[in-house]
Amino acid sequence: MKKILLNAAKIKAELERSELGDVFDTKLPGYHIRIGKQSVSFRLTYRNKAGKQQVITIGRLGVLTPEQAREQATIMLGAVALGQDPQQEKKAEKEQAALLQQQTVGYFLKHHYCTYQSRKKSGSQTIQMIEKHFERWLNLPMQSIGRSQVESWQLSKEAEGLAHDTIQRVYGALKTMFNYAVKRAVLSENPLKHIGLEKPPASFEDEEDASDSRRYLSEDETAALLDALERYQQQRRTARANSRAHGKAHLPDLSHVEFVDHVKPWLLLMYYTGFRPGDLFGLRWEQIDFQTGTITKVIEKTAHHQGNNRSFPLSSKAVVILTALHAQHGKPAKGLVFPSPVTGKRMDKKAMQKPWAKIRELAGLPDNLNLYTLRHNFASQLIAKGADLLTVTKLMAHTNIQTTIKHYGHLVQNKAKEYLDFL
Structure with missing residues (x-):
């Protein structure tokens, strides 16, 4: 097991040798770099409370400095000492991120609601309407849509000159999709359930x-x-x-x-x-x-x-x-x-x-x-x-x-x- 003090100068010298593999730090146990063909990554080896050895990637050289990576490794070792498992937490975060991706407006629209609406006579029009009028929301998790987003959206549509009846119809289509997401158990509840549109501003139409x-x-x-x-x-x-x-x-x-x-x-x-x-x-x-x-x-x-x-x-x-x-x-x-x-x-x-x-x-x-x-x-x-x-x-x-x-x-x-x- 090769060991050096992992700092910028020593890592640079190590890279000049063009040897692939792991190089551990002489100061912080388990903290090391992995030199690959394409990149160099900072990693940490530790044992969880069950005694099983785990390895977690902290980040890449160039994105993090050796000092920043060392600081994160120190924090992780502190969490291990308290019985936590950084690797499992990272895995859970990835799973949560994947779940949130599935809960975005655009993902649910494309992978679930399109199929559901395809059975309806005007289903394709409904899909196109949601895509057109909620384009800025497609990458947002459905659960994150709240009153402030709805109010901003309504103002933008009024600025475009859409009639209030049209705005209500479009918003109603989105709420219906969210209700279907609840039915599919993608959402626990519809975040738009109790959020209505504001009355239209006074205008000639009124x-x-x-x-x-x-x-x-x-x-x-x-x-x-x-x-x-x-x-x-x-x-x-x-x-x-x-x-x-x-x-x-x-x-x-x-x-x-x-x-x-x-x-x-x-x-x-x-x-x-x-x-x-x-x-x-x-x-x-x-x-x-x-x-x-x-x-x-x-x-x-x-x-x-x-x-x-x-x-x-x-x-x-x-x-x-x-x-x-x-x-x-x-x-x-x-x-x-x-x-x-x-x-x-x-x-x-x-x-x-x-x-x-x-x-x-x-x-x-x-x-x-x-x-x-x-x-x-x-x-x-x-x-x-x-x-x-x-x-x-x-x-x-x-x-x-x-x-x-x-x-x-x-x-x-x-x-x-x-x-x-x-x-």
Whole structure:
């Protein structure tokens, strides 16, 4: 048994001899190095309380210095003196690490949940949804997911512009997978069991359900709105002309374009289609048929239980707006109709808050008049022109006629009174 004082200089000299094997320390019993063909490792030989000789690898030379390895060996020998077995503890740690690996979101999804979901009609979609929306969690142990992670995840999805209903559906899919992990005894309990999502932040999407927002525009308010859109455009044209005249000639000339930006066509389309903001933000050119004057798309608010395309006829005024906007953008075959002017991607769900406030100010409309007034005005005008509730239900993309009756049924009753007055 070869022995030297294991320090950097002595080990270097030993390596220069190119002899493979174990070299023990003259100072600390059992502490030694093993010189291999590819590397040198620090090791410790000891006997456990049963008297059986054990060898444990402390680390590799280059990762640890001889002094650091000696210090760890000393600690291990102290544990042996107390009846502990470092080798068994290391083995248990490896087993625990392997178990934790099996309990990661990604491992369980790939090796267990995929098989389970493959028996279901929409199983592959569920797997893809979890992989897409929880990509950052795939390497995390399922048991480590807690409230702080869920809150951060929800905030990130809201920042991406996902509707709250969609976020709930995706989160529900993950909780269901965790429940299956409990059933398979991979988890002792579901760590998400008592963790719910926070209520969505106040936004235009919430305004649809506000009782005081279901009103329509008067004739004067409609005229003021349309005039404000023109004045907004003129202000933008004037501001751009001034910028171009004072050192910013590289900016596009707005004096001869139909729309100075997305604000006027976006608001007019909501006025003439009654679409929800999310459906306008997500509207794509390939969903518009200019020949038939229709839009065919999945309605975002109800996509989780009505995922089929729905077709909506367009008024002639809506077609004129879209045709002009299409031509202004070079008649693209696909892509977002209203991309972000900054990123080119989908606009944030709050992107129309400031523009709407500006238009409302120019029109002299009440400060509490929310954007959804345009949608409700659309329904109200349909009924005023004699449309039946089934037609209104279809054009408003309501899931059932009861929703239409609940919010607009009173207008039909008022119309019926007018008909009676003709008798």
